[in-house]
Amino acid sequence: xxxxxFFAFIATIAFGKLFNTPRRVLVLGGLVGAIGFAVYxxxxxxxxxxxxxxxxxxxxxxxxxxxxxxxIFKEPxxxxxxxxxxxxVPGLPLYxxxxxxxxxxxxxxxxxxxxxxxxxxxIALGILLISSIARLFKNSKTRALQAKIKE
Amino acid sequence: MACExxxxxxxxxxxxxxITAGKILLCSGAETSRVExxxxxxxxxxxxxxxxxxxTPSVIIVSNEFAGDFTCMYRVSRRGTDLGLISEIxxxxxxxxxxxxxxxxxxxxxxxKLNRPPRPNYIETFSSGLAAASFAVVLGGxxxxxxxxxxxxxxxxxxxxxxxxxxxxxxxxxxxxGVILCAVALVFQxxxxxxSMEKMTVGAIMPFLPGVAFTNGLRDYMAGDLMSGxxxxxxxxxxxxxLAIGMAAVLGIWHA
Numbered sequence: 001x002x003x004x005x006f007f008a009f010i011a012t013i014a015f016g017k018l019f020n021t022p023r024r025v026l027v028l029g030g031l032v033g034a035i036g037f038a039v040y041x042x043x044x045x046x047x048x049x050x051x052x053x054x055x056x057x058x059x060x061x062x063x064x065x066x067x068x069x070x071x072i073f074k075e076p077x078x079x080x081x082x083x084x085x086x087x088x089v090p091g092l093p094l095y096x097x098x099x100x101x102x103x104x105x106x107x108x109x110x111x112x113x114x115x116x117x118x119x120x121x122x123i124a125l126g127i128l129l130i131s132s133i134a135r136l137f138k139n140s141k142t143r144a145l146q147a148k149i150k151e
Numbered sequence: 152m153a154c155e156x157x158x159x160x161x162x163x164x165x166x167x168x169x170i171t172a173g174k175i176l177l178c179s180g181a182e183t184s185r186v187e188x189x190x191x192x193x194x195x196x197x198x199x200x201x202x203x204x205x206x207t208p209s210v211i212i213v214s215n216e217f218a219g220d221f222t223c224m225y226r227v228s229r230r231g232t233d234l235g236l237i238s239e240i241x242x243x244x245x246x247x248x249x250x251x252x253x254x255x256x257x258x259x260x261x262x263x264k265l266n267r268p269p270r271p272n273y274i275e276t277f278s279s280g281l282a283a284a285s286f287a288v289v290l291g292g293x294x295x296x297x298x299x300x301x302x303x304x305x306x307x308x309x310x311x312x313x314x315x316x317x318x319x320x321x322x323x324x325x326x327x328x329g330v331i332l333c334a335v336a337l338v339f340q341x342x343x344x345x346x347s348m349e350k351m352t353v354g355a356i357m358p359f360l361p362g363v364a365f366t367n368g369l370r371d372y373m374a375g376d377l378m379s380g381x382x383x384x385x386x387x388x389x390x391x392x393x394l395a396i397g398m399a400a401v402l403g404i405w406h407a
Contacts, residue, residue, distance in 0.1 A: 003288070004288070004289045004290075004291070007285040007286075007288040007289045008285070008289050010281070010285040011281075011282045011285035011286050011289065011357070014278045014279070014281040014282035014285060015278070015282050015358070016234075017274065017278035017281075018275055018278040018279050018282060018358060019232045019233070019234045019363070020232075020233045020234055020235040020236070020270065021234045021235060021238075022234070022235050022238050022239075037289075074242070074245075075238050075241070076181070076185065076234075076237050076238055076241050078181070078182065078234065078237065078363075078366065078367065078370070079234045079237070079238055081366060082232075082234065082362060082363050082366050082367075085362060085366060086282075086357060086360075086362050087286070087289065089357065089360050089362060091286070091353045091354075091356050091357055091360065092290060092349070092353045094353075094356075094391070094395065095349060095352055095353045095356065095398065096349070097395075098395050098398050098399045098402060099349075099402055101399065102399055102402040102403045102406050103406055120365075124365070124369050127366060127369045127370065128369050128372065128373055131369070131370050131373045131374075132373040135373060135374065
């Protein structure tokens with residue numbers, strides 16, 4: 001498990017490089033991805049929760065961390081969150097679904113397809129939840145600033 | 152306030168600077184709400200409080216609430232992903248309140264960012280290969296699968312970079328990537344028996360999955376830009392479909 005978390009870290013950094021992330025936050029971005037993946041794999045393999053719930057938890061943790069990092073390092077949130085969610089993306093069920101479809105095993109293929117889309121939905125819900133909460137904070141801050149300017 | 156120190160600019164010049172910054176943001180794959188926020192903020196800092204911006208992933212329109220005023224519009228046809236540029240423009244827009252450069256200098260800075268030559272191909276080829284190879288290990292692969300996934304993703308990215316001057320649509324680009332990486336993984340599996348096709352392919356498709364479109368689309372939904380959200384999420388679904396079709400084609404030929 002530690003090996004896979006470490007390689008999730010490397011993979012996130014490589015993604016950051018692919019998307020041309022500023023160099024000073026490259027390693028931090030890798031950290032975000034590794035923490036999100038660690039939460040996911042711990043919940044799924046050790047605690048035995050479903051893949052969907054683990055994805056949801058992992059996304060929530062990494063979104064919170066990337067919002068916090070974005071405030072600390074004065075960077076846009078997407079610099080951290082876009083490479084960060086990549087390790088959670090359900091590539092394996094997608095591939096299996098395609099493979100089973102091509103073997104005429106539609107039942108199993110459809111099961112994998114539904115699993116892939118449920119995982120993607122869980123990730124989407126996690127992002128939606130945290131970004132809407134972050135927006136609430138931001139709006140309250142802007143309003144305070146506007147009130148100050150008016151005075 | 153530090154209003155005395157900043158350089159004087161006319162209304163038109165401020166608007167032109169703002170839309171150029173927005174153009175760079177949208178072309179580097181920022182969320183549309185970020186583009187709108189940036190333009191409105193840059194205009195408001197120079198005392199233009201009635202500016203309205205409408206932005207979708209393919210167009211930016213900046214205008215005023217009042218009739219008889221001017222409109223700027225920019226049509227975006229080609230979008231990439233460059234988080235570095237987004238970060239630079241973000242910094243620029245926040246420092247716009249105490250901006251020391253005049254119009255010409257600012258436009259030169261922005262033009263330099265806009266016309267910055269693309270990075271050499273080998274960086275993107277290598278980093279997508281490394282990302283893919285690391286994913287193969289995350290899924291439990293060994294050294295052979297690491298190497299296989301590296302070459303599968305690097306070959307697909309290399310071909311995409313080679314055909315980029317012909318401007319193919321992103322759907323066919325992704326489909327082609329799916330075909331190439333699946334074929335290369337198949338070759339590796341034949342060369343080294345016992346290599347898991349699954350781990351290599353799943354690792355190699357990771358750099359081509361539309362994670363940026365998906366994340367930005369969802370963030371746009373929450374910002375209230377429903378149209379942009381729909382556009383981006385359907386773009387992501389289309390690209391995943393393309394990747395799946397490409398993989399399925401190779402797998403179908405293999406199983407046949």
